[in-house]
Amino acid sequence: MFDKIWDKHVITGKTGEPQLIYVDLHLLHEVTSPQAFEGLRENHRRVRRTDKTFATMDHNVPTVDIFNIKDEIAKKQIDTLQKNADEFGIRLAGMGDKDQGIIHVIGPQLGLTQPGMVIVCGDSHTATHGAFGSIAFGIGTSEVEHVLATQTIWQTKPKTMGIHVHGKLPRGVYAKDIIMGIIARQGVAFGTGYAAEFYGDTISNMGMEERMTLCNMAIEGGAKMGSVHPDQTTFDYVKGRQYAPKNIDKAIDYWKQFTTDSEDAYDRVIDFDVSDLAPYVTWGTNPGMAVPVDRQFPEIKDDDDQKAYDYVGLKPGEKATDIPIKWAFFGSCTNGRLSDLKIAAAILKGHHIAKGLTAWVVPGSRAIRERAEEIGIDKIFKDAGCEWREPGCSACLGMNPDHVPAGIHCASTSNRNFEGRQGAGSRTHLASPAMVAAAAIHGHFIDLRKEQV
Numbered sequence: 001m002f003d004k005i006w007d008k009h010v011i012t013g014k015t016g017e018p019q020l021i022y023v024d025l026h027l028l029h030e031v032t033s034p035q036a037f038e039g040l041r042e043n044h045r046r047v048r049r050t051d052k053t054f055a056t057m058d059h060n061v062p063t064v065d066i067f068n069i070k071d072e073i074a075k076k077q078i079d080t081l082q083k084n085a086d087e088f089g090i091r092l093a094g095m096g097d098k099d100q101g102i103i104h105v106i107g108p109q110l111g112l113t114q115p116g117m118v119i120v121c122g123d124s125h126t127a128t129h130g131a132f133g134s135i136a137f138g139i140g141t142s143e144v145e146h147v148l149a150t151q152t153i154w155q156t157k158p159k160t161m162g163i164h165v166h167g168k169l170p171r172g173v174y175a176k177d178i179i180m181g182i183i184a185r186q187g188v189a190f191g192t193g194y195a196a197e198f199y200g201d202t203i204s205n206m207g208m209e210e211r212m213t214l215c216n217m218a219i220e221g222g223a224k225m226g227s228v229h230p231d232q233t234t235f236d237y238v239k240g241r242q243y244a245p246k247n248i249d250k251a252i253d254y255w256k257q258f259t260t261d262s263e264d265a266y267d268r269v270i271d272f273d274v275s276d277l278a279p280y281v282t283w284g285t286n287p288g289m290a291v292p293v294d295r296q297f298p299e300i301k302d303d304d305d306q307k308a309y310d311y312v313g314l315k316p317g318e319k320a321t322d323i324p325i326k327w328a329f330f331g332s333c334t335n336g337r338l339s340d341l342k343i344a345a346a347i348l349k350g351h352h353i354a355k356g357l358t359a360w361v362v363p364g365s366r367a368i369r370e371r372a373e374e375i376g377i378d379k380i381f382k383d384a385g386c387e388w389r390e391p392g393c394s395a396c397l398g399m400n401p402d403h404v405p406a407g408i409h410c411a412s413t414s415n416r417n418f419e420g421r422q423g424a425g426s427r428t429h430l431a432s433p434a435m436v437a438a439a440a441i442h443g444h445f446i447d448l449r450k451e452q453v
């Protein structure tokens with residue numbers, strides 16, 4: 001699949017050397033685009049294809065009073081994107097717009113993300129869009145400028161890795177646990193230099209939003225991108241969306257070719273059986289420092305482990321069920337979509353979050369927030385004692401007012417648990433929305449395979 005898409009996009013250059021690749025969709029957010037536009041301005045250049053470019057504000061957006069931005073840098077980045085979009089004629093889901101949301105949530109939601117495309121964005125979690133059977137990867141700010149000016153990018157073709165995921169997921173175990181399990185077993189660098197493709201019966205049986213969760217975190221395993229080949233599930237998801245092709249039958253005929261014909265096509269294959277998979281929880285300070293919920297945290301092997309234990313205030317031999325959870329975060333481009341909120345709400349329904357615990361629910365986009373309100377999910381969260389907020393990146397990273405206090409253990413549906421990621425001194429424990437919901441109720445994680453909430 002990767003080669004088929006790649007070959008259709010090569011403009012010039014030889015395999016093994018940087019090749020000039022055509023870009024079908026360029027997504028922008030306020031953090032990594034200001035200097036790129038500045039570069040265009042200095043060189044008196046325009047944006048080559050405004051019709052293939054789409055922008056939104058997500059990282060810096062407050063999730064309570066969205067127009068009341070106190071941080072000067074945040075305000076400047078947001079105002080600058082608005083100004084640049086106006087000046088260069090770029091489509092923008094601006095502050096308060098009905099389409100605003102996390103860039104990796106709104107691309108698919110608006111039907112901008114489509115199979116067979118090359119998609120780039122100045123953001124590492126661009127990998128999310130690979131779930132549609134596209135080549136999607138994050139780029140740096142100088143590359144953002146290059147794509148804005150030329151609609152192309154220089155890239156050396158990565159190697160390909162097939163990740164064969166098979167078996168039926170146990171009760172209480174989700175796509176998030178699969179990708180966390182893969183990273184925990186293979187390490188945070190196993191994917192370095194590779195474009196990964198997930199396939200197998202488990203993947204075929206998954207909905208698009210779970211596939212997005214998987215591909216989103218492929219990058220946390222070091223891969224350049226994650227992907228899933230497009231199938232009927234993909235076509236049904238794209239069909240009818242705002243920017244989906246009008247002649248959908250013709251588009252589907254074209255998309256159907258993007259499959260991997262044989263496992264021999266991959267440079268490397270990993271096998272992952274999910275039939276006995278447990279829910280995963282991170283104990284440390286990178287996504288690979290994770291254990292099945294029923295296992296003890298590992299012994300200290302090196303300085304990194306020691307440092308991680310010191311930071312999180314936990315000890316080898318303890319279990320995820322021992323972590324004193326005082327905060328819960330539902331959101332991010334990993335698990336802030338409607339299906340994620342539904343799963344969490346189903347668990348929280350009729351319960352209240354633990355005494356002294358704070359829980360934030362931050363839908364991945366305004367459309368998700370509105371849909372959730374239509375079907376009454378907001379009420380379930382609020383009745384359970386959670387705060388129902390405006391969309392944005394929020395506590396996924398501390399670039400906006402949503403910070404987890406120092407020393408506090410936060411069960412989080414996001415994708416990174418680096419030191420200080422959710423605020424200085426905050427202690428992040430990554431898990432699935434279901435696991436975070438259960439932890440919010442009990443004040444600690446439980447084994448969702450065995451225990452009822």
Ligand SMILES: CC(C)[C@H](C(=O)O)[C@@H](O)C(=O)O
Pocket residue numbers: 031032059122123124125138397
């Ligand atoms: C701010 C941005 C460049 C960054 C990324 O590239 O991923 C952010 O989205 C993150 O998740 O850390």
Ligand code: SF4
Pocket residue numbers: 058059102104123125332333334392393396397414415
């Ligand atoms: S939600 Fe988190 S991971 Fe996703 S783009 Fe925003 S900051 Fe990055």
